[in-house]
Amino acid sequence: xxxFPNSRPMKTFILPTFGVLGFVIGSxxxxxxxxxxxxxxxxxxxxxxxxxxxxxxxxxxxxxEAEKRATAAKVAEAESARAAELETQVxxxxxxxxAVTGRQKKVASAPTPGKKLGLGRTALTEExxxxxxxxxxxxxxxxxxxxxxATGEEVFADKCASCHGDFAExxxxxxxxAGGFDTLGDADPVKTVGSYWPHLSTAWDYINRSMPFxxxxxxxxxxxxxxxxxxxxxxxxxxxxxxLNRDNFADFEMHNKDGFIFDDRPAxxxxxxxxxxxxxxxxxxxxxxxxxxxxxxxxxxxxxxxxMNPASxxxxxxxxxxxxxxxxxxxxxxxxxxxxxxxxxxxxxTDPDAQLxxxxxxxxxxxxxxxxVGEGAKNKAGxxxxxxxxxxxxxxxGFKYSSAFKLASKEERIWSEATLDKxxxxxxxxxxxxxxxxxxxxKEKDRIAIYEYLRQFE
Ligand code: HEC
Ligand code: HEC
Numbered sequence: 001x002x003x004f005p006n007s008r009p010m011k012t013f014i015l016p017t018f019g020v021l022g023f024v025i026g027s028x029x030x031x032x033x034x035x036x037x038x039x040x041x042x043x044x045x046x047x048x049x050x051x052x053x054x055x056x057x058x059x060x061x062x063x064x065e066a067e068k069r070a071t072a073a074k075v076a077e078a079e080s081a082r083a084a085e086l087e088t089q090v091x092x093x094x095x096x097x098x099a100v101t102g103r104q105k106k107v108a109s110a111p112t113p114g115k116k117l118g119l120g121r122t123a124l125t126e127e128x129x130x131x132x133x134x135x136x137x138x139x140x141x142x143x144x145x146x147x148x149x150a151t152g153e154e155v156f157a158d159k160c161a162s163c164h165g166d167f168a169e170x171x172x173x174x175x176x177x178a179g180g181f182d183t184l185g186d187a188d189p190v191k192t193v194g195s196y197w198p199h200l201s202t203a204w205d206y207i208n209r210s211m212p213f214x215x216x217x218x219x220x221x222x223x224x225x226x227x228x229x230x231x232x233x234x235x236x237x238x239x240x241x242x243x244l245n246r247d248n249f250a251d252f253e254m255h256n257k258d259g260f261i262f263d264d265r266p267a268x269x270x271x272x273x274x275x276x277x278x279x280x281x282x283x284x285x286x287x288x289x290x291x292x293x294x295x296x297x298x299x300x301x302x303x304x305x306x307x308m309n310p311a312s313x314x315x316x317x318x319x320x321x322x323x324x325x326x327x328x329x330x331x332x333x334x335x336x337x338x339x340x341x342x343x344x345x346x347x348x349x350t351d352p353d354a355q356l357x358x359x360x361x362x363x364x365x366x367x368x369x370x371x372x373v374g375e376g377a378k379n380k381a382g383x384x385x386x387x388x389x390x391x392x393x394x395x396x397x398g399f400k401y402s403s404a405f406k407l408a409s410k411e412e413r414i415w416s417e418a419t420l421d422k423x424x425x426x427x428x429x430x431x432x433x434x435x436x437x438x439x440x441x442x443k444e445k446d447r448i449a450i451y452e453y454l455r456q457f458e
Contacts, residue, residue, distance in 0.1 A: 133209065137199040139250040146245030147226025149233040155223050156230050159212045162366070162438045168192075168234040171437040178234040181255065194235025198257045200249065204228050214369030353452065360453025363446050366438070373457045382436060386457045391415050404433040420454075421447050 135141040157166060163174040170176035180190025189196075193203050208224045210216045219227070229244040237255065244252075264270045364373070370381035377384035383396040393413045394405030401409070408431065413419065423430040424447050426440045441447050 133205075135201045135205040135208070137201045139201060139246065142201075142204065142246045142249055143221040144246055145221035145225050146243055147222050147224070147229050148243040149226075149229045149238065149240050151222075152226035152228070152230025152233070156227055157439075159215075159219075159223075160227065163213060163369075166439075168231055172435065174437065177231055181235075184256070184259070192235070193231055194237060194255060196256050196259070198254055198260050200228070200232075200252050200254055203231065204249075212369065215365060356449050356452045357456060359446075360449035360451070363441070363450050364453055366441075367450075370436075370438075373454065377457075385454055388415050388420070388454050389417065389451075389458070393419075402431075402433055402435040404431045417451055420451055424450065 133141070156164075156168070160168075161171070163171055164177050165171045165174075168177035169179065176190060177193050180192045180195040183190045184195060197203060204224060207227060208219055208221075212218070225244045229238065229242055232238045232244070232252075233240060233242060235255075262270065264274075367382075367385075372378055372380055372384045373386055377386050379396060379399045383399040383401075391414070392409055393415060394401040394407075394409035421444075424441045427434055427436050427438055428440075441450065
């Protein structure tokens, strides 16, 4: 601003000056109106300082120019008066903004969400608690509880070993969770929880949130503590009498804790998002042409052949306060399942067979991540198990069996109570070379219950 040539007409000089003041007023007003809360105090102070500087500059410029242009003295006087008036307003706004920062403890309450559009409701405390499960480095967010290596070994064998191996070494191609310590510098490093992960909290949080695969959210806090203790043990990071709990969690230092650094080389994106975002050449108008949920469809049968959905926005379902104009298929399934559960519970009380089936259903949780049963069951990691008893082994169209099952199919072997029992006792012994990574059901009563359960799907 101070570089304005003196010879310019007054008009061009005044306008930019008020441009600054307009910005000053505008941002001051925005600051005053917004409820920033305590965290933003630093930011606010910075902004207010900027506002202050703007006022100073405007003040210095106006009288200086006015002196040099005697002919325009009157105009200048008026403008300077106006500037003073604006300055007072800015001061008032700053005062209000300061009140908002909480220095005067007068924080306005947040607006009631949902009121304006008549949509939604305030979330219940329980609902928030159910979502608010993140655990951060240092252990903040951990629930009460504890677990030792020995317990962890049992839980791991039961719920994790079918995919991750008895010693977390990884079965087949499922992820390896232990070892790889001296490979991080290799071209093909083995990145495990032990060798690679810098924070123990990531292991706790990830496992608690997402494992066992296909049954996320079923672990108790103590189970998760014990599993994490066992994974540390499998990585030779603790002794076999180690117990992990909320109190000693933060003290645990991971092998690779210093292995991550900020990549702030100028050529990469870090420097871009650390500076002011570019707001030039923006599109004038934003038009919604598609909703992402309808844009790409995950193939129903798995695989990588995702398809672009040809639907355009014209045919999309409408949404109102009563919900969407269609019921998603998954929600219908849920309804059906709930009804089925209700009915099953009624029978269970009276019929011993029904009790066995109910037990079988529980045990089937171990199979569920790889096998589907019931109406519309599709192949997953393993073939669907409808009509299993009496079915030829390895005979489901479109499923890629191991050569062990291809051979069994050729030999026309049949699934019966006896063959299923043998297979499930020790899958890898009964079907040598099978690609079913499952250690088997050791208890006979579990195998009987599974048989009774699977017989339902004929
Ligand atoms: C049915 C197979 C299966 C079972 C059972 C299972 N997992 Fe996993 N696990 C996976 C798969 C698949 C991934 C990779 C997921 C991904 O990358 O999105 C994974 C990833 C992980 C990882 C992250 C590995 C890494 O380095 O990225 C951990 C840790 C883990 N599982 C722990 C467990 C624990 C603990 C249990 C038992 C409570 C368990 N898993 C049960 C299949 C399984
Ligand atoms: C980690 C994934 C996984 C788990 C867990 C698993 N299976 Fe399997 N299952 C498979 C795979 C893969 C095959 C195909 C085997 C092959 O081709 O060698 C298979 C095959 C089978 C077959 C033969 C089907 C046919 O068409 O001949 C039966 C029966 C079976 N599983 C039952 C079970 C039961 C019961 C459980 C639980 C107690 C279970 N499986 C747990 C992956 C799994």
